[in-house]
Amino acid sequence: RDVRDRLVAELLGIAPPGVPELASPSVLVARDLAPADTAGLDPAKVLALVTEEGGPTSHTAILARALGIPAVVAVRGLLSWDAQALAVDGDAGTVEIADPSAPVVTATKAQLADWNGTGATSDGHRVKVYGNVGSPADAQAAADAGAEGVGLFRTEFCYLDASDEPSVAEQRAAYTAVLSPFRGKPVIVRTLDAGADKPLAFLSPEAEPNPALGVRGLRVAFDRPEVLDRQLEAIAGAAEDSGAEVSVMAPMVATVEEAAWFAERVRAAGIARAGVMIEIPAAALSAREILEAVDFVSVGTNDLAQYTFAADRQLGAVAKLNDPWQPGLLRLLKLIGDAAKATGKPAGVCGEAAADPRLALVLTGLGLTSLSMNAPAIRTVGASLATATLAECEALAEAASATSDPAAARAAARP
Structure with a gap:
């Protein structure tokens, strides 16, 4: 729809849709924003973002x-507010009408965080703090923020503008550019997560009535294994070129059989460590058997919540169901x-839940061993882990999991 509106504006010779030029630092309020609009925001001008829709x-x-822009989404009735100024707390998810004459105050936890660069609880239990990346710029930002490695390299960003499948050599060069800032450090590369909201032209996907439940992620490889094999060849070459300690994982794995099939292909490509993402409740329920077939797992909490609660992650009307503090989700994570x-x-955990510094303590208490997130959250989460012992994290996890709703879970995990 965003592309359509931009094309129509171009044909009519009028200004394209999008965010107007901001004269001064402001809180941006919108019904919703297209990802292209969000990607182009200037953090120096946009102090915070609040939308009526979205999840x-x-x-x-x-x-x-x-x-690094504080954002609160799915604020119902937002556009009917009569306000000249807003106070936004992106961590707590609150938006309040503020006094427009009050001084502008901005602070981020990343600016306040004091972290020594090693992910661990206060009593030395290791929880590695990794970065989520999808481009060379992302990788450099994560390295600069002190990430101990990469927990999720989204390789589909190398494909999105390709009308034909990139060659092995092209893929190898693209991956090497992302891996290079992490020479000698662990990097987990996710194989192509195409389909649903990330369709790729060269795969010629057929129209599906419900793409989120269709042929996406690893399921594409069952029909086109040669695409996966070429990608694995390129990843192995990029690992050699960059010097990074590369592992590979597959998205959208539902069964032990699928996990074993993927691991066999990874090892045949000369890559030592194979893992899978747990984004489907069936995989969480079979986590022990899946871990016997692979070397590691990583939880995509965004999709795991979407599929657990049957709630589209893009839809504001059901945004509360996709809250990572949902006790039902926490109980699934404990199984893992x-x-x-x-x-x-x-x-x-490489989903958005890992970027919440308080939830990071709960995830540690549930038995998760690494947390991966976008660069702005790395120092904050690392500093948060150092404030509690493993026993305290386990107590927080037990208390939050025993509640009946996200608000109660958050309250139970407060210091």
Whole structure:
């Protein structure tokens, strides 16, 4: 729709839709923003972003976090407010009408965080703090923020503008550029997560009545295994070129059989460590058996919440169901943490839940072993982990999981 509106504006010779030029630093209020609008925001001018629609794990919200802009979404009735100024707390998710004559105050936890660069609780229990990246600029930002490695490299960003499948050499060069800032450090590369909201022209996907439940992620590779094999060849070459310690994981895995099929192809490509993402409730319920077939798992909490609560992550009307503090979601995460302990293998989180500094303590208490997030949250989460012992994290996790709604879970996890 955004592209359509821009084309129509061009044909009519009128100003394209989007964010107007801001004369001074402001809180930006909108019904919703297209991801292209969000990606182009200037953090020096946009102090905060508030929308009436959208969800906390929509791509607009994720882009806002990547830019370090506090954002609150799905504020019902927002556009009917009579306000000249707003006070926005992106961490708490609150928006209040403010006094326009009051001085402008801005602060981010990243600016306030004091972290020594090693992810660990106060009693030394290691929880590695990684970055989520999708481009060379993302990778450099994560390295500059002190990330101990990369927990999620979204490779589909190398494909999105391609009408034909990039060659192995082209892919290898693109991946090397992203991996290079992490020479000697762990990087988890996610194989192509095409389909649903990320269609790729060269795969010629057929129209589906419900793409989120259709052929996406690893399911594409079942029909086109040669695409996966070429990507694995390029990843192996990029690992050699960059010197990064590369592992590979597959998205949208539902069963043990799928996990084992993927791991076999990864090892055949000469890559030592194979893992899968847990984004489907069935995979969470089979986490122990899946971990026996692969070397690690990583939880995509955005999609895991979407599929657990049958709530579209882009839709503001059901945004509350996609709250990562939902006790039902926390209980699923505990199953995964317990499976990691039982098998002695790592289980990380690379969804948006990992960027919440308080929830990071709960995730640690649930047994997750690494947390991966966009660069602006890295120092904040690292500093938060250092404020509590493992036993305190476990107590917070137990208290939050025992509640009946997200608000109660947040309250139970307060210091």
